Amino acid sequence: MSVLSDLASGFGIALTWQALSICFSGVLLGTFVGALPGVGALAAISLCLPLTYYMEPVHGLILLAGIFYGAQYGASTSSILLNIPGTPSAAATCLDGNPMARSGRAGQALFIVTLSSFFGGSVAILILVAFAPPLAKFALSFGAPEYFAVMLLGLIAASTASVGSAVKGLAMVVLGLIFGVVGTDVTSGTYRLALGFVQLTDGISLVAMAMGLFGIAEVLANLTRPEVKMPTGNKVFSLRHLLPTREEAVRAVKPAVRGSLIGSWIGALPGTGPAIAAFLAYAIEKRVSRTPERFGTGAVEGIAAPEAANNASVQAAFIPTLCIGIPGDAVMAFMLGAMILHGIVPGPQLIHEQPDLFWGLVASFWVGNILLVVLTLPLIGVWVKVLAIPRQILYPTIIFLICVGVYSVNSAVFDVFIAIVFGLLGYMMSVLKYPAAPVLLGYILGPLVEENFRRALFISNGDFTTFVSSPVSAGFLLMSVLALVVPPILNIRRKRLLNDAQLNASPSEPA
Amino acid sequence: MRNSLRFGRDAELVFSYALLILGAIVTLTGWHYGLGYLNDIGPGAFPVGLGVLLMVLALMSLREASGSGEAHRIAPVLFIPLGIIAWGLLIDTAGLLAATIALIALYVFGEPRLKPFGGAVLALSLTAAGYVLFVLGLKLSLHIFWG
Structure with a gap:
């Protein structure tokens, strides 16, 4: 009963007119950036972080979270109508969504995707509501070794589980941890890696770093790459028949349920994210289907499952962030950073010490998802037109907003220059295929990792076995080792299989 | 003046060497802060550990360097x-x-x-x-x- 009454009080907060209007703005902006390829949700979230300083913390978090899950809805619209995934997680939706649109069933595809997304999000929110209190209670027993171990797992999993080279991912996590060291050491008061700049004694500004890595870098990467002709919004498919047939609706139900469960599970794991959830749900759906040959040609199951999964995943990602204070990916790390900037101490005590914030935010997820259903379907024409916004107006506007946004935090020009440094670094990383997200994750978790590592050794009088003496800590460390070792082994196996397949295929080829 | 640049293997090698140098600088700078003791870790221990780790990973990434070869304005x-x-x-x-x-x-x-x-x-x-x-x-x- 207590959870229900807490949730009811959360709705009391989420349904105030300020929270509603902020949630609406967040999901609207999220859908906008989601529909726009080349502008990620993280760039939009970092652009809006300075705005949250003028809001109540709960409203600020509602805005940032709304952008994140709103982007997933926007991305599916451009995937289906134009075969352009607005975010990586929407790429799986392209596979069957666009063939459906091309065969004149765009309306039905968008209807199914929107409802599947809502269903997936709702399932994950229910799981969050059910598991948050016991998980937070369990995490209250965590000491410094357990926190160190779980953060280590988060860092390693985020760098090795992502697409691309594990070595590059790990190098970027370490680089982020080094950026997190910059500033005054809280134990000894020593200025570390501040390079003689007084402005760096408080550390590197989160806003400057995020806007550089995800804002400036994205604009530079988009402007310098060979131009890809974007389809404009002129070619709009008929939306007259939005309602799917009874047969299509029945076929979408089970995949949406499976996708929601897969997404909720994947989202709560560290280092995963909505793209992995969407592709896994798609692959499983294809495997369990009696007619897998229909996949890729406009199968309803091929859009219901990944969309339910990616939305469930983004909502479930809040479970470890809100209940334990450990972010699973860069967006969640950013949310954690935003909480810290607002003076909120993230962790298992949050649910007890700030119940209004916790339950208000959770309730706003539902409100936001309902708003998204209302927003997405009637405004499909508008979201398609978003793709036609001239880039020569969009990008300088983003750069201007970055300048003012970074400057506004401390009225400091120095922070603007820091953003340029990170912008150029992020650009180089982008062209050389180094992932940027682990840098942010390392930067935010760095001080917490160090603090818990030092505290654990201090309490145990320098005894390293403290990290394996508790089953929880030992379990997390074991999982960290597995996260480090398993992906490279799988990669080698995959390469071998690919080579074998090529060798087997070559003799049959005509000379 | 050339108006585009191709990011090949060399660019990736340069980036890896830059990480290697950064790792070395962080290690040496951290050393000066003091490593402390096991039961009282000093302010330099964490940076030294990270610097060494970055150097190792930079050396590993040197082996992986391939470059995208994409032309960029x-x-x-x-x-x-x-x-x-x-x-x-x-x-x-x-x-x-x-x-x-x-x-x-x-x-x-x-x-x-x-x-x-x-x-x-x-x-x-x-x-x-x-x-x-x-x-x-x-x-x-x-x-x-x-x-």
Whole structure:
């Protein structure tokens, strides 16, 4: 009963007119950036972080979270109508969504995707509501070794589980941890890696770093790459028949349920994210289907499952962030950073010490998802037109907003220059295929990792076995080792299989 | 002057070497802060550990270096950061309007699809929107003109 009454009080907060209007703005902006390829949700979230300083913390978090899950809805619209995934997680939706649109069933595809997304999000929110209190209670027993171990797992999993080279991912996590060291050491008061700049004694500004890595870098990467002709919004498919047939609706139900469960599970794991959830749900759906040959040609199951999964995943990602204070990916790390900037101490005590914030935010997820259903379907024409916004107006506007946004935090020009440094670094990383997200994750978790590592050794009088003496800590460390070792082994196996397949295929080829 | 640059294996090697050097600098700097003892870890221990780890990973990434080989235009990478620097140098002294004009003017050099007239209109519009949103709306202490 207590959870229900807490949730009811959360709705009391989420349904105030300020929270509603902020949630609406967040999901609207999220859908906008989601529909726009080349502008990620993280760039939009970092652009809006300075705005949250003028809001109540709960409203600020509602805005940032709304952008994140709103982007997933926007991305599916451009995937289906134009075969352009607005975010990586929407790429799986392209596979069957666009063939459906091309065969004149765009309306039905968008209807199914929107409802599947809502269903997936709702399932994950229910799981969050059910598991948050016991998980937070369990995490209250965590000491410094357990926190160190779980953060280590988060860092390693985020760098090795992502697409691309594990070595590059790990190098970027370490680089982020080094950026997190910059500033005054809280134990000894020593200025570390501040390079003689007084402005760096408080550390590197989160806003400057995020806007550089995800804002400036994205604009530079988009402007310098060979131009890809974007389809404009002129070619709009008929939306007259939005309602799917009874047969299509029945076929979408089970995949949406499976996708929601897969997404909720994947989202709560560290280092995963909505793209992995969407592709896994798609692959499983294809495997369990009696007619897998229909996949890729406009199968309803091929859009219901990944969309339910990616939305469930983004909502479930809040479970470890809100209940334990450990972010699973860069967006969640950013949310954690935003909480810290607002003076909120993230962790298992949050649910007890700030119940209004916790339950208000959770309730706003539902409100936001309902708003998204209302927003997405009637405004499909508008979201398609978003793709036609001239880039020569969009990008300088983003750069201007970055300048003012970074400057506004401390009225400091120095922070603007820091953003340029990170912008150029992020650009180089982008062209050389180094992932940027682990840098942010390392930067935010760095001080917490160090603090818990030092505290654990201090309490145990320098005894390293403290990290394996508790089953929880030992379990997390074991999982960290597995996260480090398993992906490279799988990669080698995959390469071998690919080579074998090529060798087997070559003799049959005509000379 | 070449207007595009190809990021091949060499670029990736340079980046890996830069990480290697950074790792070495962090290690040496951390060493000076003091490593402390096992039961009282000093401020230098964590940076030293991270520096060594970065060097190891940089060496491993040297082996992986392949490069994308994609051609990239140079102008935006030069002029857009210059525009942001100009904005930063002018905002406290010359005000939002002059800073934004400088930002967009340099942007136009980097991205020729934005024409000078369009750039001028955009700079004025952004300043006006920035004034309404940040100064009137959020009460940010930004002045529009010199002062």
